[in-house]
Amino acid sequence: xxxxxxxxxxxxxxxxxxxxxxxxxxxxxxxxxxxxxxxxxxxxxxxxxxxxxxxxxxxxxxxxxxxxxxxxxxxxxxxxxxxxxxxxxxxxxxxxxxxx
Numbered sequence: 001x002x003x004x005x006x007x008x009x010x011x012x013x014x015x016x017x018x019x020x021x022x023x024x025x026x027x028x029x030x031x032x033x034x035x036x037x038x039x040x041x042x043x044x045x046x047x048x049x050x051x052x053x054x055x056x057x058x059x060x061x062x063x064x065x066x067x068x069x070x071x072x073x074x075x076x077x078x079x080x081x082x083x084x085x086x087x088x089x090x091x092x093x094x095x096x097x098x099x100x
Contacts, residue, residue, distance in 0.1 A: 004074055004086075008099045012047060012076045015097065016084040021051035029055070030063050039071055042087045046097050051082050 004012075022041045025034055041048045050067070052060045064083045068075045073087035089095040 001072060001074075004099075009076060011100050012086050012097075013084070016047055016049060016076060019047070019049045019084075021049040021082055023048065023050040025050065025052045025055075025063060027054050029059075030066060035067065035070060038067055038085070042071060042073055042085060043089075046089055046095065047076075047084070047086045049082055049084050053081055 022045070023034065023038050038048070038050065050064070052063055055063065060081065061078070064075055064078060067073070068085065071085075071087065073085045076084040076086050078084075086097075088097070088099075
């Protein structure tokens with residue numbers, strides 16, 4: 001996984017601005033079901049927001065880092081309880097998002 005440039009990150013932040021969280025992580029924390037749902041959402045949308053509620057700041061950061069490592073995706077930004085994740089489509093011809 002190569003590093004995104006600053007321009008690409010800014011572009012993705014702009015696209016993510018209007019998005020609503022599609023995955024919610026609650027009191028049960030990071031479960032296999034959450035990982036499966038996040039994987040499915042990334043495969044379909046490429047750029048998603050997830051919301052981590054009811055956790056300490058360090059715990060939220062740890063959960064988001066674990067998801068990014070497990071699913072091989074980028075953490076574009078984290079603001080409060082919400083994080084934005086990006087993973088390019090496996091087939092570049094089918095990609096919805098074309099990075100600058």
